[in-house]
Amino acid sequence: MAIRKVVKIGEEMLRKKSKPVKDFDEDLWQLLDDMRETMYKNDGMGLAAIQVGVLRRAVIIDVNGLFAELINPKIIKTEGEDIGEEGCLSVGKFQGRVARPMKVTVEAFDRYGYPFSITGEKLLARCLCHEIDHLDGVLFVDKSLDKDKYFKSGR
Numbered sequence: 001m002a003i004r005k006v007v008k009i010g011e012e013m014l015r016k017k018s019k020p021v022k023d024f025d026e027d028l029w030q031l032l033d034d035m036r037e038t039m040y041k042n043d044g045m046g047l048a049a050i051q052v053g054v055l056r057r058a059v060i061i062d063v064n065g066l067f068a069e070l071i072n073p074k075i076i077k078t079e080g081e082d083i084g085e086e087g088c089l090s091v092g093k094f095q096g097r098v099a100r101p102m103k104v105t106v107e108a109f110d111r112y113g114y115p116f117s118i119t120g121e122k123l124l125a126r127c128l129c130h131e132i133d134h135l136d137g138v139l140f141v142d143k144s145l146d147k148d149k150y151f152k153s154g155r
């Protein structure tokens with residue numbers, strides 16, 4: 001395992017759309033292992049492959065002790081709305097409120113290519129939505145209710 005460099009906002013890479021994972025092979029496992037180490041090293045709750053410079057649809061999360069790897073994730077159901085603070089390892093210190101679904105169901109594949117689904121509420125739902133947004137080049141600051149504060153702060 002190795003810690004990889006986290007891509008920061010302002011780098012063009014972060015705005016690209018990630019491509020589906022096709023090969024559930026050792027390269028993917030290495031990537032996921034490195035992502036996990038990188039996330040923990042940076043005290044993150046989630047990380048998308050694009051944040052370590054790999055344009056593949058793979059994300060990991062660790063919310064309240066629940067660790068999961070989601071390959072080619074798709075949100076298939078959402079319910080309600082919840083407003084809460086978010087941050088991002090690619091953004092730095094800024095945290096801002098974002099409206100997310102209260103509850104989401106996501107279908108994905110595990111590292112071996114087996115399909116599964118996960119349903120999460122509140123923080124877990126938020127984290128899943130945030131990471132999946134990364135795969136389409138979307139950052140939480142784009143959607144944040146506090147985005148004026150962020151963009152005015154002159155970063």
Ligand code: NI
Nearest residue numbers: 087088089090
């Ligand atoms: Ni993020």
